[in-house]
Amino acid sequence: MKLLEDDKAVSPVIGEVLMIAVVVLLAAVVAVFAFGLTFNWKEELSVSILIEDAEEGVSNITLAHGGGEAVRDAFAPLSPPSYFVNDTIFENLEVMINGAIYEGWASLNTREIAKRNFEVGDELELGLGWSLSHGDTITVIYAPGSKLLAWEKV
Numbered sequence: 001m002k003l004l005e006d007d008k009a010v011s012p013v014i015g016e017v018l019m020i021a022v023v024v025l026l027a028a029v030v031a032v033f034a035f036g037l038t039f040n041w042k043e044e045l046s047v048s049i050l051i052e053d054a055e056e057g058v059s060n061i062t063l064a065h066g067g068g069e070a071v072r073d074a075f076a077p078l079s080p081p082s083y084f085v086n087d088t089i090f091e092n093l094e095v096m097i098n099g100a101i102y103e104g105w106a107s108l109n110t111r112e113i114a115k116r117n118f119e120v121g122d123e124l125e126l127g128l129g130w131s132l133s134h135g136d137t138i139t140v141i142y143a144p145g146s147k148l149l150a151w152e153k154v
Helices: 010-034
Strands: 047-052 059-066 093-097 104-108 124-127 137-142 147-153
Touching: 047 137, 059 137
Parallel strands: none
Antiparallel strands: 047 059, 059 124, 093 137, 104 124, 137 147
């Protein structure tokens, strides 16, 4: 059995296979980082925001936190607290009317905006200064993930 005793070619073959495996593994690692295929674990916000009183002819609407998680850092209240809301008061929460960030009068639970979080049971009343018309849209967005929380068309 001369064939079984001739094992000189086994070492180079095993070396070649191992070398190919290492190259393929390194190429896969480089591809994952180069193409951004790594897992990106984002916190998903689970919240229920209700848009109340959004009807033609009304000039005040209410956003009610109906359940789920608190919207952390929804507001960046001024000191002293304010009834006037603009893009600097909103932090992680954005309210848009017809695509523009809402700027105007607001109260949180019938008081000035003095806290950062929008929690279950909270009501944010917005005084528009004009009356809503047919076709107007109200959009509530969680800014960090650009997640749509509520949308209403009049």
